[in-house]
Amino acid sequence: MSHKTIVAAIDFGTTYSGYAFSFGHEFKTDPLKISCTNHFHTRSGAGMSLKTPTCILFSPDQQFHSFGYEAEEKYSDLLMDGEHRTWYYFQRFKMMLYSCQDLKRDTNLQTSDGKSFPAIKIFSSAINYLVNHMLSAMGDKVAGVGHDDVHWVLTVPAIWDDKAKHFMRTAAEMAGIKGQNLSIALEPEAASFFCRYLPVEKWSDGDKSGISCFEPGKRYLVLDAGGGTVDITVHEVLHDGHLRELFKANGGPWGGTTIDEAYKEFLVDLCGQNTIARFERDFKDDFMDLLREFEVKKRTVSPELDQKVTLKIPIALHEAFQDDHGKSFREVVSERQDLQRKLVFAGDKMRLEPSLMKSFFHKTCYTIVGHLKDMFDKPELSGVATILMVGGFSESPMLRHAIQTNFSRMRVVVPNEAGLAVLKGLSYLAISRR
The missing domain is CATH 3.30.420.40 (ATPase, nucleotide binding domain)
Structure with missing residues (x-):
């Protein structure tokens, strides 16, 4: 080079x-x-x-x-x-x-x-x-x-x-x-090298000791949450500035796309597998628009969300449901006791209660938190007091809240440009x- x-x-x-x-x-x-x-x-x-x-x-x-x-x-x-x-x-x-x-x-x-x-x-x-x-x-x-x-x-x-x-x-x-x-x-590794040289004001916690986790001898865990995978590594900063990997990289397919999958599973539960499969096959443009809209809306979901989230349901899906079930989509959904006060229709739009929208994140966040807890039980992670969150999915308030709540004794650091850190x-x- x-x-x-x-x-x-x-x-x-x-x-x-x-x-x-x-x-x-x-x-x-x-x-x-x-x-x-x-x-x-x-x-x-x-x-x-x-x-x-x-x-x-x-x-x-x-x-x-x-x-x-x-x-x-x-x-x-x-x-x-x-x-x-x-x-x-x-x-x-x-x-x-x-x-x-x-x-x-x-x-x-x-x-x-x-x-x-x-x-x-x-x-x-x-x-x-x-x-x-x-x-x-x-x-x-x-x-x-x-x-x-x-x-x-x-x-x-x-x-x-x-x-x-x-x-x-x-x-x-x-x-x-x-x-x-x-x-x-x-x-x-790339994210770590970028974050260690960020000015203090670039850290979301605003603490003047915001880059102390990168001092020689310090150990920290990198949680790289992207769209597809979550990569977890543990680094120690050596005296010459290089990094030493303390724990073999691990993780799994728990990235941001799993939230989309949870929403698709919700639609399958509402409409049935055959209806959603036919809708995706015969009205692929509407199906792509439906998921694209959800992709945008999910980024606004936070633990503090207290307003309904509005999602447009294509007419083609209503028609496919009617053909398969002999009843209207609205009629069948309104009869479900488990969705009372959680889902309402307004014109061609479906409005979800905040708790329902947040529920799409639960499985993924629970999996990531559980994996981290298992890791922190291992002796190789002794002395690790900081979690560095990077990657696009780390910008999700729901994931950040889950990590901060479950590891309150640790320092959780998220750079303002988490999605660009890598x-x-x-x-x-x-x-x-x-």
């Missing part, structure tokens, strides 16, 4: 992906000067975003078409025109590597409607898109930047096995990144070692 003047980091997330880059000459004057600006156009060009959805679209002849917001919008258009059946659309496909028991280069993934597609092509095309998008963004600062002028760093969850990590490296090389110009970094930390970690 010593001859590279630019380090670029790609955070390949389950739900959202993004990138950041740093220049060597800027690092010398300000280590935290990491370029991570609004590069992605949101749906319908309504604004710009730091990250873009991890979804990808291929044409009927299996050629790459688009990634992120562009893929979402194109596929929605195809759905409305009834032309989607021969296209290949994948979203949140990163978790498929975690769950794949025998991952190989020739492994195939399935679209939601059962079409098979080479997994390596999906990942290499996604990385290639992000690389080219980043090179274009870099060009605004330095003209003529190419692949070989950059040292690339790609994130992987700490709990992935070696096969998954090797698969990601192969995909990156297929995307045009030379092996000698590529590093694979663990997400919790991404920015990658650039910092790599360029600081040049």
Whole structure:
């Protein structure tokens, strides 16, 4: 890396992906000067975003078409025109590597409607898109930047096995990144390096000793809660500033997408498995809009929520329910005693009581808290007094409250940019070692 003047980091997330880059000459004057600006156009060009959805679209002849917001919008258009059946659309496909028991280069993934597609092509095309998008963004600062002028760093969850990590490296090389110009970094380590150099005012607790957990000799636990997985590692700060891993990285598939799954299970309970399956199959655009709206609303849920949450229910779902059950959706739901005063309808909208909306978080938070309690019973974690929460899901008030309540004797620290800690930390970690 010593001859590279630019380090670029790609955070390949389950739900959202993004990138950041740093220049060597800027690092010398300000280590935290990491370029991570609004590069992605949101749906319908309504604004710009730091990250873009991890979804990808291929044409009927299996050629790459688009990634992120562009893929979402194109596929929605195809759905409305009834032309989607021969296209290949994948979203949140990163978790498929975690769950794949025998991952190989020739492994195939399935679209939601059962079409098979080479997994390596999906990942290499996604990385290639992000690389080219980043090179274009870099060009605004330095003209003529190419692949070989950059040292690339790609994130992987700490709990992935070696096969998954090797698969990601192969995909990156297929995307045009030379092996000698590529590093694979663990997400919790990158987040730790970024957080330890944040100014005190960047910590959400505002305590002047906010970075004391990074002093030599200190031990702390990193809870990296992303969209798909939760990675948990325990670090000790050595006297030379490096980190020593005290406990083998562990965790599980308990990320923010599990809240979406809880909502889908709720809809299945309301409507029946057959109705929801048919709704998802025949009205896929409405189904995607339904989940997209919930994705936005769930971010506002906090323990203090005391107002009903309003969610739009597509007419197509009402009609599918009527066809399957011979009764109206509203009529059947209103007869359920367990939902009395918890759910009401207003026009085409469903209004949920705060307690019902919060309940979608209970299983996930309970699982994460239980796993942490089991870990803190182990002798290797003696002396650990701080929990550092990073990752997009760590920004959820519900998860933060669950951790703070159950570990009240410990210091729980959440940087204001928890969702960007991994991404920015990658650039910092790599360029600081040049």
